[in-house]
Amino acid sequence: MSDQPGEDYFPLTVETIVDYLARHETVAAILGGDPEDWSVSEIGDGNLNLVFHVESTTAAIIAKQALPYIRARGEDFPLPLSRAYFEYEALLRQSNRAPGATPSTILFDGKLALTVMEFLAPHIILRKGLVRGLLYPRLAEDMGKFLARTLFRGSQFSMSEAERNADIEMFAGNSALCDVTNARVFTEPYCDAVLNRWTSPQLDETVAKIRSDDEFKHGIAEMKRIYKSKPQSLLHGDLHSGSVMVTEDDTRVIDPEFAFYGPMGFDVGALLANLLIAYIVQPAHASDADDRKSYASWVLETIEGVWSIFVEEFTHLWHSEQIMTAENERALSLLLAEVLEDSLGFSAAKMTRRVIGAAHVEDLESIANTDERAIYEKKVLTVARTLLLERKELTRIDAVTAVARNAR
Ligand code: ADP
Numbered sequence: 001m002s003d004q005p006g007e008d009y010f011p012l013t014v015e016t017i018v019d020y021l022a023r024h025e026t027v028a029a030i031l032g033g034d035p036e037d038w039s040v041s042e043i044g045d046g047n048l049n050l051v052f053h054v055e056s057t058t059a060a061i062i063a064k065q066a067l068p069y070i071r072a073r074g075e076d077f078p079l080p081l082s083r084a085y086f087e088y089e090a091l092l093r094q095s096n097r098a099p100g101a102t103p104s105t106i107l108f109d110g111k112l113a114l115t116v117m118e119f120l121a122p123h124i125i126l127r128k129g130l131v132r133g134l135l136y137p138r139l140a141e142d143m144g145k146f147l148a149r150t151l152f153r154g155s156q157f158s159m160s161e162a163e164r165n166a167d168i169e170m171f172a173g174n175s176a177l178c179d180v181t182n183a184r185v186f187t188e189p190y191c192d193a194v195l196n197r198w199t200s201p202q203l204d205e206t207v208a209k210i211r212s213d214d215e216f217k218h219g220i221a222e223m224k225r226i227y228k229s230k231p232q233s234l235l236h237g238d239l240h241s242g243s244v245m246v247t248e249d250d251t252r253v254i255d256p257e258f259a260f261y262g263p264m265g266f267d268v269g270a271l272l273a274n275l276l277i278a279y280i281v282q283p284a285h286a287s288d289a290d291d292r293k294s295y296a297s298w299v300l301e302t303i304e305g306v307w308s309i310f311v312e313e314f315t316h317l318w319h320s321e322q323i324m325t326a327e328n329e330r331a332l333s334l335l336l337a338e339v340l341e342d343s344l345g346f347s348a349a350k351m352t353r354r355v356i357g358a359a360h361v362e363d364l365e366s367i368a369n370t371d372e373r374a375i376y377e378k379k380v381l382t383v384a385r386t387l388l389l390e391r392k393e394l395t396r397i398d399a400v401t402a403v404a405r406n407a408r
């Protein structure tokens with residue numbers, strides 16, 4: 001699939017999408033009835049793409065279409081359409097490797113950079129549930145297993161050399177999205193980039209301090225190097241709490257358009273970072289009805305659970321599916337230690353950029369009083385710094401949650 005819009009590319013609208021979908025038998029059969037009775041809305045709350053919800057009287061689907069630019073920034077910020085292809089290919093691999101953990105796909109149209117997929121309902125975006133204080137009893141187990149299954153089965157321990165090399169080469173085509181991550185996560189927060197913003201003036205001094213904190217910046221530079229140079233497994237690439245949709249008894253991972261071969265800790269760390277932010281802000285969301293104390297404890301238990309289930313499931317796959325039979329127990333424990341260390345470093349980068357970089361998060365933005373918000377943002381930055389600088393010493397997940405619990 002080429003990066004430039006071809007002659008056949010056109011962005012769909014709520015007016016044109018019904019005709020388009022009605023011409024595809026598989027979609028028409030799922031929705032059923034007369035296409036004239038389908039109702040359409042555009043629900044994209046993300047930064048990048050068009051997301052249409054199309055509903056008949058009996059069923060509903062999602063149609064996600066890439067634009068040749070970054071939706072939230074406009075046509076002056078081009079981004080290749082091929083990201084839709086990589087997202088679709090990643091969804092296929094994830095659904096094979098972690099059955100039931102993604103929306104199922106119905107159709108991919110490369111010319112339109114469009115994927116039609118299952119509409120998840122009554123799921124909501126995990127981040128919104130975390131802000132509202134909703135419990136998800138399955139979250140730790142489902143995400144721990146998702147991470148272990150996709151990261152193990154997308155690695156050299158599961159794929160043949162030939163298959164893996166071909167796939168690395170294929171996903172190397174998604175470089176424009178890796179460039180976005182490089183810029184937004186590892187580079188821009190530490191220099192004068194136009195898209196940066198922070199709670200000002202409350203955080204002005206803090207930002208100046210970070211910019212002159214060589215120890216911290218060297219740590220971030222090392223994480224950037226690891227991000228670019230360790231094709232350990234096929235990653236989701238953007239596994240924050242806005243890429244997970246949940247109900248009390250179901251967990252699905254969406255939106256893998258940043259997929260590429262990189263360090264396993266990048267996915268684990270993205271999720272941990274967002275759960276840590278969710279934990280840190282809980283007191284700000286307290287009300288008379290709920291002081292959020294027990295909810296905050298649940299978030300920390302979930303962090304510990306994600307990691308311990310990840311280790312358990314990864315270990316199980318190591319013993320039951322591994323193709324590199326010479327690898328032993330010691331190799332496994334070294335690898336898991338490396339994944340945790342990387343995860344903490346990437347968590348730190350991800351937490352920091354949500355406070356001082358371009359893309360912020362509802363967990364913090366929803367704190368209307370900026371003086372109060374700044375207190376929590378500083379806490380996020382403090383925890384991030386500790387995780388980054390002490391990532392070699394924090395060898396147990398309970399030591400990691402203790403850092404968050406003890407942060408002042
Ligand atoms: P972007 O890549 O632009 O960030 P997302 O894939 O994150 O787009 O989708 C944007 C929003 O659309 C999500 O936050 C979610 O609310 C909704 N959405 C996306 N896919 C689905 C789906 N399969 N089922 C239900 N809602 C979805």
Ligand code: MG
Nearest residue numbers: 046047242255
């Ligand atoms: Mg998204």
